[in-house]
Amino acid sequence: MRFPRILFAGIIASTVMSSCSNSEELNYQSESGLLNVDQQVNKKEVALELIDLMKNQSFKTKTLHLLENQEPSVPLSKVLDESASFVGKSTSYQNLATKASKLESFANEGTPDKIEILELWMLNSNKTKDFSNVLFSFAPEGDEKNWSVIEAYNMNKEVVYLDVNKVPDQPVIVVETNGFETLKREVALMNEYLRKEGVQNSRFEKLGNNLSDLNSRAQGLETTKLDKIRLNDDEEAWISGAAEVYAITSGIKDSSNSPEIKVIPMYYLDHDKRDYYPNQILLFWDDYEYQAANIQLFEKDDNTNYKDLVSTIVNGVFQIIGTVSTQPWVNVLGQVAGAIIQAMPNSWYTNNDDYVDSFYTIEKNKSYSNYYGARGNAKVNLSPFFVASN
Template structure:
């Protein structure tokens, strides 16, 4: 019965949106369905008001033209302070952007971090922006999306196909993009460290002066030289993927694990070779010369705090039972505990759980090495970071 009510309500809202001629006002049904802190329709309409200034529009398009990932809305606004005709829209967007970014770095950050970004869908490199549209991802499950609502420069609603990529340029409002992922990964690592599952000072794969170093003063690492993910069938409105890695190894002789989360912001589209030159494994963090690397895509509806705590709980459940087991067996169990922590729905959707590279060895080079699912193909190589 609830399912039928939801479908009826969704159909009603779709009909109301499509039939409207002036989209400035939100219907009660839309307000109810758009109850999250970010109202993307409202943001799109406010942005259109600002984009009516030709200089504002020109500067914004230049910022977006060559960007693979999103651009912070706050950055767009700061670049355009001299070209604002609608001060009310500017103040509203500036305030909301600032508040969300401030909340994201707070120790009391919300369970779901939202940061406003915009990016441009323009696959054919159009230079004619007279038919520019503004849109955002629909609510609900991607598999259920049939259409996407967009707005033209006159704020008139336009219905786009969710599965067929439009030929015209579309500016997309995003609140769960790469900037939100970076902040979530920061908090995930903080929680892991507080729980005792991460010993190093670490931030997204960057080397810090107080990270563990060997007796020569340098760092022995494994570097990701190349990576390619298989194609998926994501809707065009989702834009670039937000991929992160979770690395795990055995820290000490009592089989205590070491876990890190690393953003991979460059890895935005499947079916493409990337050459990141990114350090993923720091061998001085581990007691033994093998570790795991697992890849996931950010779940827009997920709760990173709950996810991290489930990982922590799952790993601690096995710690007390593995002190006498061979370390290589425990290494696999730690990776298994991380997968067990992931929501069941992720394993019905290839976009969320990407792949696992098990038992990656120190001082070993891997060329065209496939993950366990055959979805990720990587080149890995040993890399020594010499001291200054």
């Protein structure tokens, strides 16, 4: 099971992003059928072609090794690249390589409305080393509440129907298009939009989130870092896999009550009922005029367009921002956090970006131990952390 994929969310800002009007950009129609404006990647087709390749013992051994030793997922392009010498001339290999390449190129060129990158992950609940009965599957489309069974295929391409809620005993290789790699690209684009709209400084653009980069600054930094985090059970289907988690932090950056916003991915945070110790910086206090900031949590799911998400929150927040320039900053901090929640889609709990929890008014120079969010769904340890200059 996975828990909700998180956003540490705060204020998001500015004008509606323009959508892509050139349908040819979204029309990657190969001879085997890939993606067009009205059609998602055919994951069943990918699974069946993968089965063809897995009949080659060398390919199977290499692929299983990759899936056993890399979490939460492995890009399909990496699987294919490392096994090209085994099956590179086969039709299935060429079809899959074309699909994977086109999707990755599409995701990395410009600002596409929808990002999908083919990845694989493996469920092996019993930690078996016997993969003779391995299955191949993919998450159904649509609202998770309406899923009745999970469709899977064995090595003979025979259909096997699995229980939505009961984790299967045998290993299952899952085709994913909205996983870890997709998250990385979406986060990069969201931060790019925020910088363009003037609600994020260039710290991440120049430095990323690496302490080694931060140490190269001429002066030290006062920050707050996440020492520990744990989430409760989300009661979602096993086929949804590990969470793709990112964070948006927010604060007030000047006397006009203007927002400062960052999106921070949390790639390590992929299962519920488990403690994680990331030692990850979340708040950069130099970015804020005042010594408090909000942290809000959401789940990133497959059916929400990242542009639509940012645009919706932007519009909701700016309706508030236009009326609060003369109010006390601490009031504004709370109002903006509320505006974000109000702006989110009504379909939070139908496999969209789901609201998980909120941490309001996190203070500079203050430690928080086993600190629950407002909903009691997330528990964190936070501590002040000074990054000294070299």
